[in-house]
Amino acid sequence: xxxSCLKCRRSDTLKxxxxxxxxxxxxxxxxxxKLDKEIKLLLLGTxxxxxxxxxxxxxxxxxxxxxxxxxxxxxxxIYQNVISSIQCLIGAMEKLNLYYAxxxxxxxxxxxxxxxxxxxxxxxxxxxxxxxxFVQGIDESFLENAITIEALDGANILDFEPxxxxxxxxxxxxxIQECCRRGSExxxxxxxx
Numbered sequence: 001x002x003x004s005c006l007k008c009r010r011s012d013t014l015k016x017x018x019x020x021x022x023x024x025x026x027x028x029x030x031x032x033x034k035l036d037k038e039i040k041l042l043l044l045g046t047x048x049x050x051x052x053x054x055x056x057x058x059x060x061x062x063x064x065x066x067x068x069x070x071x072x073x074x075x076x077x078i079y080q081n082v083i084s085s086i087q088c089l090i091g092a093m094e095k096l097n098l099y100y101a102x103x104x105x106x107x108x109x110x111x112x113x114x115x116x117x118x119x120x121x122x123x124x125x126x127x128x129x130x131x132x133x134f135v136q137g138i139d140e141s142f143l144e145n146a147i148t149i150e151a152l153d154g155a156n157i158l159d160f161e162p163x164x165x166x167x168x169x170x171x172x173x174x175x176i177q178e179c180c181r182r183g184s185e186x187x188x189x190x191x192x193x
């Protein structure tokens with residue numbers, strides 16, 4: 001066997017190995033750059049301390065935000081928060097002796113409070129509204145509102161659109177805004193604002 005031929009084979013093998021080595025080095029360099037950009041954070045805390053909530057908030061604020069599925073899954077909860085917040089504000093209006101700037105807003109507010117205080121899942125809606133008319137002297141125009149608003153008191157809110165203008169008008173009222181500013185005097189949910 002010729003010695004020059006052996007050198008050729010060795011140099012071809014050596015070249016191939018050097019190419020593989022360069023490819024591996026290049027890949028390691030890319031991976032190292034990726035790791036340099038990655039931030040690792042160790043969260044320590046007892047159970048229920050809010051570690052998962054913190055991560056979710058970071059994802060929402062600095063990441064991709066809520067996915068469409070997340071938003072849709074929380075829709076009814078948001079509706080319930082809006083309703084309970086407006087009911088809380090309306091209830092506090094009386095306790096704080098505040099008045100509605102627009103008189104018609106007082107009637108709108110009643111449609112949010114009376115049904116939620118007296119109706120529950122086992123109650124006949126129409127019967128309860130008629131009982132309210134009798135006991136509390138509520139006029140017949142309230143009956144329709146009471147039946148309509150009762151649906152807002154549970155987890156079964158399917159269509160929020162019919163109530164948006166009603167809630168928006170109440171929210172714009174200067175009395176409700178003053179009540180909101182005085183939220184430290186009663187238990188106003190953080191989500192109310």
